Amino acid sequence: MNKIDFLVAGVGGQGTILASDILAEVGMEAGYDAKKSDVLGLAVRGGSVLSHVRWGRTVASPVSRKGTIDYLLGFEPLEALRGTEFLHPQSTALVNTQPIPPVSVSSGDAIYPAKERLEQILHAVTANVYFVEATEEAIGLGSSKVTNVVMIGAFSALLDVPVEVWEKVILSRVPEKYSQLNKAAFFAGRELIQGARIS
Amino acid sequence: MKKALLSGNEAIARGAYEAGIQVATGYPGTPSSEILETVAREYGKEIYAEWSTNEKVAMDAAAGAAYSGRRSMVTTKQVGMNVLADALMYTVYTGIEAGLIVVTADDPGMFSSQNEQDNRWYARLAKLPLLEPADSQEAKDFVVQGISLSEKFDTPVLLRTTMRVSHSKGVVTLGERAAVPDEIGPFVRNQEKYVCTAMWAKKRHPVVEQRLLELAQHAESSPFxxxxxxxxxxxxxxxxxxxxxxxxxxxxxxxxxxxxxxxxxxxxxxxxxxxxxxxxxxxxxxxxxxxxxxxxxxxxxxxxxxxxxxxxxxxxxxxxxxxAGFLDKKKDAKPAVPPPETLPPRSPVLCPGCPHRSTFYLLHKMKVPVAGDIGCYNLGCLPPFNAQHTMGCMGASIGVLHGMAIAQLPEKGAATIGDSTFFHSGMPALANMVHNQSHGVVILMDNGTTAMTGHQDHPGTTWSLHGKDVPHIEFKPLLHAMGAKKVVEVNAFDVAEVEKGLKECLDYDGPSVLITKGLCVFISRNPQPPYVVDTDSCVACGECFKLGCPAIVKSNEHNPKTGKAKASIDPTLCVGCDVCRQVCPTGAIHPPIGVERSEA
Structure with missing residues (x-):
C-alpha cells in the first residue's frame, strides 16, 4: 500500500474543507490509514484555505513536506499556485479555471496573474496538469455550490478507487435533499476529465 | 470495531461521551470551538453543554458540577486560559468529587490569536497533570484516561492540544460510553476541602505537593x-x-x-x-x-x-x-520550487453586508482614536479603514479607552466592542468608567452573535447551545442600570444615523454608549438583489472603495479627466445591504430596477 499525499487549495466558502474531508474518508474506506489538516482561522471570510490529505499504511504527520505532494487539487487558480512548492516533477495537478480575485486585486493594489502565466508556472513544476471548468459545470447543473463535488468527481477519475466508494462517502456527507444534485455533479466531474489534459 | 474520521476537537467530544462526562462548558475561541459544538450536536442527550459568558464562569460551573458528582469538562483556547486561571488554581487545591478535565487548544503559528503563549506552563504553575495528545485517536483516549486520572488522584487534569491536533482529522476507533449516575446528591459538605479560606487552604497545599509526587511516580509506568x-x-x-x-x-x-x-x-x-x-x-x-x-x-x-x-x-x-548535524541530507532530496513571483495576497475582509462596515467608514473619516477589541471588527484595523489603533485581549477596549481619558488625552476617543465580548469582559470595565467618571464613546457593535468563532450564542441572543427561545438580556436597560446616562441606539446599516449618533456621543461629557445594531449576514441570512453602478453617473471619486467591500470592484471604465477607475459591483458577492448607495455622492449606486426587496 503506497502512500499518496494530496493538497487541496481554494478560497473560504468554496467547500474545499468538505472536499478534503471526503478525500480523507474515501482513503479510510479504501483501506488506508488517513489523516488531514486544514488551516481554518478566518477562512469563512474569504481567505486562502489549504488542506493536506494523506493516505498510507500508517500516517504519522497530518502535514506533508514540501516537494512530496502527489496530487494538487486547485479549486481556484491563484490558490493552486500557492501550493506549487509542495509538488514534485511527477505530481499531478487538477485546477479549476474560474478565478476569484482577492480584494487586493479588485481594489487595484495587485494584479491577478494572466492565464498564460499561471499555466506556465504550473508546467514549470510538473507536466501533469489538468484544467477543468468546474464552476461553469456546477452552474450548469443548477448551483455553483457543487463546484467542490464536480472537482472531486473529476479527480476520482485519476485515482484507482472504486466509484461506489466515492459515491457512498459523498452521499453520507451532503444533505439528503441535495443528494441528486451532488450525484449529478460527481458524475459530470468524472466526464469532465476526459480530454481536459494540457500537455 | 467502529471507526470514524474525526478532527481532534470532534475526538475530544467523543472522548467526553465515552468518559461519561455529563457537563461541558466553555467560551468559543479558535481553535477550540468545535469541541462543544460537537458535544451539543452529537451527544446533546447525554451531555449538558453550554457556552458560558466567559472562560472563568465556564470553569467555575464545571467545578460546581464536578463537586456535585458529575464528570465535567471545560474548553478554552490558549488565551482564554488566562481568564480561566483564577478558577483553575482553586480547583487544584480542592480536588473534585467526579472527574474534571480542562481542555486548552493552543495556537502555535497564531492562525487566529493575539499571542503564541504555551499553556503547558499552567500545569506547572497550578500543579496539575498535563496530557498532550498527538492525534485524534489519542485526543479521544486521553479524555477517557484523563477522567480516570482525575478521579484516582482527586485533581483536575489539563489536556492541551494545538491547532494541528484540534483541526487535523484522523481515523479513530470508537468505544462505548461509561456508566454514569442518574441521581446525585446530597451535596458533599466538606468545608475543609472545598472552602479555600486561608486556615483550610493552608492544609490543602501539602496535599497538592504530595499529589504531584505521586503523579510523577505514576508517570514512570503510565501508558501515556x-x-x-x-x-x-x-x-x-x-x-x-x-x-x-x-x-x-x-x-x-x-x-x-x-x-x-x-x-x-x-x-x-x-x-x-x-x-x-x-x-x-x-x-x-x-x-x-x-x-x-x-x-x-x-x-x-x-x-x-x-x-x-x-x-x-x-x-x-x-x-x-x-x-545542526543531527541528520544526513537525503541524497535524492530535491529542493521545493517556490512560486516564481509574489502572488497577490488574499487577506480576510469584512463580509459583504457586514453591519460593522458603516462604523469603521465613519471612524476613519472622523479620525477618532479607537481602542479595539477581539472579534470580526478587529478587521477595522486594516486598510481602507485603519480605524482601530489598539487591540490586546478580550474586553480590553473599554479599559484602554478609560486609560486614555484619565491620562487626559486631548482627543475624545472611542472603543469598539462586540456584543459577546461585552458580556465576556466588557461589563466590569464599563462599570469602572461610570464609577470613576471618565469619558469616551463605547461603541457596542451588536451583530446578534459571536460571529468570528462561528456564530455562537451569548446572553444577548434568543437561543442557546441547548435550546431555542431562551430569555435574553437587552442592552439598553442593562446599560442604564449600569449607570450609563448617555446611551444611543442606531441602525448599523443607516450611515447618517450612525454618524449622528457618533457625533452626539463624542460631544457628551462623560462615558457614553453607542449601540450599532445590525445582524451578522450569517444570522440574518436574508440577501437582497445585488446593487448596480450606473457607470455614466459614477465619477470615480473612490468614496465607495473606502468601505472596503469585497463586492465593490474597480471597473474597466475610467474618468477621462482623472484617469481613475470607476466602480462596479460583483453581483455574486453583493447582498444589497445599501450602505454603498448611501455614501455615493453622485447617486450612481442603486438597487436593480424592478426587483423587489425581500423580507426576512
Missing part, C-alpha cells in the same frame, strides 16, 4: 509515556503533534514520546538518555520539557537549534536537523 526504540545514536524526546513530525523526519531514531508531559517521569527519562548517544528535545514554542530535563542533569539539545516562535512543521525540523 512510551519509548519507540530505533537506532541508539540519536534519542528524541517529544510530545503532542511534534511527535508525529519527529517520527516522520527521523524514521530510524529512538523516540521517547511523552503523552503526560507534567509531572515528568524522571527515571524513565534518565534511563532513555543513558541508552542513546545524543538527546534531542523537539517541542513547539517554549523549552517546557527541555528546561526540566536539563534540571535533571541530562545533557540535551533543544532550543539551541529549534526556534521558540511559530509552528515547528516537518520541513523546518528537517532543515534545522540537517544544519
Amino acid at each position: 509515556n512510551r519509548i519507540e526504540w530505533g537506532e541508539r545514536s540519536l534519542g528524541i524526546i517529544t510530545s503532542g503533534i511534534t511527535y508525529t513530525y519527529a517520527r516522520e523526519v527521523f524514521p530510524d531514531a529512538s523516540i521517547l514520546k511523552l503523552g503526560m508531559s507534567f509531572p515528568l517521569p524522571v527515571r524513565l527519562i534518565n534511563s532513555f538518555a543513558e541508552q542513546v548517544e545524543k538527546v534531542l528535545v523537539i517541542e513547539e514554542l517554549d523549552p517546557f520539557l527541555e528546561e526540566q530535563i536539563k534540571a535533571m542533569g541530562i545533557e540535551v539539545v533543544g532550543k539551541g537549534v529549534f526556534p521558540p516562535c511559530d509552528e515547528l512543521l516537518p520541513d523546518k525540523i528537517y532543515s534545522i536537523a540537517v544544519d
Whole structure:
C-alpha cells in the first residue's frame, strides 16, 4: 500500500474543507490509514484555505513536506499556485479555471496573474496538469455550490478507487435533499476529465 | 470495531461521551470551538453543554458540577486560559468529587490569536497533570484516561492540544460510553476541602505537593509515556503533534514520546538518555520539557537549534536537523520550487453586508482614536479603514479607552466592542468608567452573535447551545442600570444615523454608549438583489472603495479627466445591504430596477 499525499487549495466558502474531508474518508474506506489538516482561522471570510490529505499504511504527520505532494487539487487558480512548492516533477495537478480575485486585486493594489502565466508556472513544476471548468459545470447543473463535488468527481477519475466508494462517502456527507444534485455533479466531474489534459 | 474520521476537537467530544462526562462548558475561541459544538450536536442527550459568558464562569460551573458528582469538562483556547486561571488554581487545591478535565487548544503559528503563549506552563504553575495528545485517536483516549486520572488522584487534569491536533482529522476507533449516575446528591459538605479560606487552604497545599509526587511516580509506568526504540545514536524526546513530525523526519531514531508531559517521569527519562548517544528535545514554542530535563542533569539539545516562535512543521525540523548535524541530507532530496513571483495576497475582509462596515467608514473619516477589541471588527484595523489603533485581549477596549481619558488625552476617543465580548469582559470595565467618571464613546457593535468563532450564542441572543427561545438580556436597560446616562441606539446599516449618533456621543461629557445594531449576514441570512453602478453617473471619486467591500470592484471604465477607475459591483458577492448607495455622492449606486426587496 503506497502512500499518496494530496493538497487541496481554494478560497473560504468554496467547500474545499468538505472536499478534503471526503478525500480523507474515501482513503479510510479504501483501506488506508488517513489523516488531514486544514488551516481554518478566518477562512469563512474569504481567505486562502489549504488542506493536506494523506493516505498510507500508517500516517504519522497530518502535514506533508514540501516537494512530496502527489496530487494538487486547485479549486481556484491563484490558490493552486500557492501550493506549487509542495509538488514534485511527477505530481499531478487538477485546477479549476474560474478565478476569484482577492480584494487586493479588485481594489487595484495587485494584479491577478494572466492565464498564460499561471499555466506556465504550473508546467514549470510538473507536466501533469489538468484544467477543468468546474464552476461553469456546477452552474450548469443548477448551483455553483457543487463546484467542490464536480472537482472531486473529476479527480476520482485519476485515482484507482472504486466509484461506489466515492459515491457512498459523498452521499453520507451532503444533505439528503441535495443528494441528486451532488450525484449529478460527481458524475459530470468524472466526464469532465476526459480530454481536459494540457500537455 | 467502529471507526470514524474525526478532527481532534470532534475526538475530544467523543472522548467526553465515552468518559461519561455529563457537563461541558466553555467560551468559543479558535481553535477550540468545535469541541462543544460537537458535544451539543452529537451527544446533546447525554451531555449538558453550554457556552458560558466567559472562560472563568465556564470553569467555575464545571467545578460546581464536578463537586456535585458529575464528570465535567471545560474548553478554552490558549488565551482564554488566562481568564480561566483564577478558577483553575482553586480547583487544584480542592480536588473534585467526579472527574474534571480542562481542555486548552493552543495556537502555535497564531492562525487566529493575539499571542503564541504555551499553556503547558499552567500545569506547572497550578500543579496539575498535563496530557498532550498527538492525534485524534489519542485526543479521544486521553479524555477517557484523563477522567480516570482525575478521579484516582482527586485533581483536575489539563489536556492541551494545538491547532494541528484540534483541526487535523484522523481515523479513530470508537468505544462505548461509561456508566454514569442518574441521581446525585446530597451535596458533599466538606468545608475543609472545598472552602479555600486561608486556615483550610493552608492544609490543602501539602496535599497538592504530595499529589504531584505521586503523579510523577505514576508517570514512570503510565501508558501515556512510551519509548519507540530505533537506532541508539540519536534519542528524541517529544510530545503532542511534534511527535508525529519527529517520527516522520527521523524514521530510524529512538523516540521517547511523552503523552503526560507534567509531572515528568524522571527515571524513565534518565534511563532513555543513558541508552542513546545524543538527546534531542523537539517541542513547539517554549523549552517546557527541555528546561526540566536539563534540571535533571541530562545533557540535551533543544532550543539551541529549534526556534521558540511559530509552528515547528516537518520541513523546518528537517532543515534545522540537517544544519545542526543531527541528520544526513537525503541524497535524492530535491529542493521545493517556490512560486516564481509574489502572488497577490488574499487577506480576510469584512463580509459583504457586514453591519460593522458603516462604523469603521465613519471612524476613519472622523479620525477618532479607537481602542479595539477581539472579534470580526478587529478587521477595522486594516486598510481602507485603519480605524482601530489598539487591540490586546478580550474586553480590553473599554479599559484602554478609560486609560486614555484619565491620562487626559486631548482627543475624545472611542472603543469598539462586540456584543459577546461585552458580556465576556466588557461589563466590569464599563462599570469602572461610570464609577470613576471618565469619558469616551463605547461603541457596542451588536451583530446578534459571536460571529468570528462561528456564530455562537451569548446572553444577548434568543437561543442557546441547548435550546431555542431562551430569555435574553437587552442592552439598553442593562446599560442604564449600569449607570450609563448617555446611551444611543442606531441602525448599523443607516450611515447618517450612525454618524449622528457618533457625533452626539463624542460631544457628551462623560462615558457614553453607542449601540450599532445590525445582524451578522450569517444570522440574518436574508440577501437582497445585488446593487448596480450606473457607470455614466459614477465619477470615480473612490468614496465607495473606502468601505472596503469585497463586492465593490474597480471597473474597466475610467474618468477621462482623472484617469481613475470607476466602480462596479460583483453581483455574486453583493447582498444589497445599501450602505454603498448611501455614501455615493453622485447617486450612481442603486438597487436593480424592478426587483423587489425581500423580507426576512
